[in-house]
Amino acid sequence: MIKQEIHLENVFSRNLKCFKHRPLNIWEFIEESIRLHSKKTCIIDENKNYSYSQILKLVNSIETLFVKYNFKKKDRIGILFENDISFVIVSLYCIRRGLILVPLNPRSSRFENNTILNDCNATAVVFDTSLTNKISDIEKDVIKISFKLEDLNNPSNKDFSKEANLIDTETAIILYTSGTTGKPKGAMLTHFNVIHSCLHYKNAFNLTSNDHSILVVPASHVTGIVAHFLLMIFVGGSLTLKKKFEVKDFLNTAEDQELTYLIMVPAMYNLCIERGKFNSSRLSKWRIGGFGGAPMPIGTLKKLKKVLPNLSLINIYGATETTSPTTIMPKEYSIDKLNSVGKCVPTGQIKIINEKQEELRSNQHGELLISGPMVIPGYWNNDVATKKEFTENGFWKSGDVGFKDEEGYIYILDRKKDIINRGGYNVYSSEIENLISLQNGVIEVAVIPHPDEILGEKIHVVIFKNDSLLVDQLKLICKTKLADYKQPDYWTVVKDYLPKNKNGKVMKKDLSKLYNLF
16 A cells, blocks of 8 residues: 555545645646656547547547537536546546536436436536437526537647636535435535545555556446546546446456456456356456445355456445545455455544444444545535534544444444344344355345334345355354344345346345335
């Protein structure tokens, strides 16, 4: 891990540990990478390579194309593209001009996209022609711009970044939360937040201009836009864009383009094991395999380590509100730390509190409160939600229940809303999921509450496994490892991967309806 000087600063009325030496804004580090690596490949899309200098030329061409709209600094600009070069170019244009970028997910419904555009009072939405049906019927005063790369010509040479006077505490990107608990909230990611997250990743993994990543998660998600797109430009690396994840195509690309770093959800690694063929000699440079959102089955870990001995599988815990990483697992850790999500990033702080808001000691269970320069200042135009989800001194209330051990490793037990109350005993679904997922043959598992007239809730396991693993084996493991009140009451075996939302997280609320469980 690269160590960098840290000092205290007062930002967003919070006293924060910050990296002392850092870019002033996002465009400054983009411009620096363009200067240092002008001829080097920056983006690969549909097997076409774009150098850093070519990327700049395309951004300058957008300036000429969009000058007629007379956008003003801090205007909100919605963008709707797949993981493609247009997403990259329009995003960089917005960042340079000081326009607030509002990415929309192509998998979202027209209603969801319109809700976001209305909530942020967007000035315009720039979109791929093929996605027109995803933004129709929006407000008449929102400018609709159908964008095609072939429309670009006559690049401008004017330096719009100086005209924008970009300030690090200003909002650069608004990312809307999934809205699973109600109306989506617009998380305001500032230049300050993004820069610190890029530094956390760069320092943790020793990333350089020699690194190459592949974007297989949505570019509109915090992992896509921060931990891949902007991060690779930050370090001067290169990024291949993929509109969808297909195992054979992914592995072929990883081999051909000498993949070194990426972050995927565990299900994608599982698919690589189940459906892929690894050529270890051609994947020898793949050294960082990040994952988050769910535990990685030990069977997958062992198989990947066997075929890819140079690959470090790293658990990363974070959220949109923390601009991606809050904790990162050290590259070397003992087997007893397998269920941990790692240690807090160097500039961050995690407090574990009880219902009385009292800070707890090591190994005591409570809610995680998170602070640091990567934590957003609040939600767009939503003071009620900001006051509800942030403490007065700037800690974000994660809603996750967990604990910290004596060595500073963090363990996530469950979402507060996912805790099962079985006859007055709190049962953490993730504790059971972790145990089951560690068994060879388990591909995916989710534990959900099953309504019960006497106990209130019982424990229901939904599992996708291979044919060789028997449920009776899993029941025996649970009986051996778990307390009596934590024993699963119901087991359902499914024949495919569990349903997930746009960001790759299992939709537990949908399981009972989808499989008619109760």
